[in-house]
Amino acid sequence: MRLTTIGLDADDTLWHNERFFTLTHGRFAELLADHAERDHLAERLLEAERRNVGRYGFGIKGFMLSMIETAIEVTEGRVPGHVIGQIISAGQEMLLHPIELLPGVQDTVEALADRHKLILITKGDLLDQERKLAQSGLGDLFDAVEIVSHKTPETYARIFQTHSESPEATLMAGNSMASDVRPPIEAGAWGVFVPHGLEWALERAEEPVDHPRYRRISTLAELPDLIDAISAI
Numbered sequence: 001m002r003l004t005t006i007g008l009d010a011d012d013t014l015w016h017n018e019r020f021f022t023l024t025h026g027r028f029a030e031l032l033a034d035h036a037e038r039d040h041l042a043e044r045l046l047e048a049e050r051r052n053v054g055r056y057g058f059g060i061k062g063f064m065l066s067m068i069e070t071a072i073e074v075t076e077g078r079v080p081g082h083v084i085g086q087i088i089s090a091g092q093e094m095l096l097h098p099i100e101l102l103p104g105v106q107d108t109v110e111a112l113a114d115r116h117k118l119i120l121i122t123k124g125d126l127l128d129q130e131r132k133l134a135q136s137g138l139g140d141l142f143d144a145v146e147i148v149s150h151k152t153p154e155t156y157a158r159i160f161q162t163h164s165e166s167p168e169a170t171l172m173a174g175n176s177m178a179s180d181v182r183p184p185i186e187a188g189a190w191g192v193f194v195p196h197g198l199e200w201a202l203e204r205a206e207e208p209v210d211h212p213r214y215r216r217i218s219t220l221a222e223l224p225d226l227i228d229a230i231s232a233i
Contacts, residue, residue, distance in 0.1 A: 012175045018196065024090050044070050061128075123149060153183045168188060171230070174194060175203075180193070191215075193207070
C-alpha cells in the first residue's frame with residue numbers, strides 16, 4: 001500500500017495553539033473569582049462552548065463569545081462592563097499571538113513535501129487560520145489547503161476525492177482523536193494520532209486501537225518512517 005497523499009492538521013500539530021487557550025482560561029477565572037469557583041466556572045464555560053460550537057464554529061471568536069455568555073450567566077446578568085472589556089481584550093491578544101512551530105516540524109514537513117502530495121486540513125476561523133499559516137512559513141510546502149468548519153467523515157471524503165488518488169492511499173495525521181483520526185479512518189484513509197499534551201475536552205474520543213488503519217506516534221518527526229513502514233505492507 002503506497003501512500004501518495006498526506007494530510008496534516010495545523011493547530012497543536014504544526015504549531016502551538018491550545019496553550020494560549022489555557023492561559024486565557026486562567027485569566028478568565030481570575031476575572032470572575034468573586035462570582036464562581038474555578039472548577040465550576042470551567043464546567044460552565046465548557047457547557048457554553050459545547051452549545052455554541054454549532055453556532056459560531058471552532059476558534060477564538062467563538063471562545064470569546066462563550067466566555068462572555070458564561071460571565072453573564074454566573075453573575076446573573078450583573079457582570080461589570082470592564083470585565084467584558086477584559087474578556088474581549090484577552091481574545092484579541094490570542095488573535096495576535098505569534099506562531100511558534102513545534103519541535104522538528106519544519107524539517108518533517110519539508111521531507112514529506114519532497115515525497116508526497118501534502119494537504120493542510122484545519123478547522124476554525126478562516127482569517128485566523130490563514131494568518132497562522134502565512135506566519136508559519138510552511139505555506140509553500142503544501143499542495144492544497146482546506147480550512148473547514150467541521151472535520152467529519154463526509155468532509156474528509158470530499159477532500160480525498162478532490163486531492164488524492166484514493167482514500168486508501170491517503171494518510172491524515174493530527175493531535176485530535178475526534179477530528180484528525182477517527183473521521184478520516186471512517187472515510188477510508190489512514191489516521192495517525194500525534195498527541196500534543198494539552199487537549200480540549202471537545203476533541204476527545206475513543207482511541208481505535210484495534211483498527212488496521214490506525215497508528216500512534218510520539219512526535220510528527222516519526223511520521224516519515226511510519227509512512228515508509230505502511231507503504232511497505
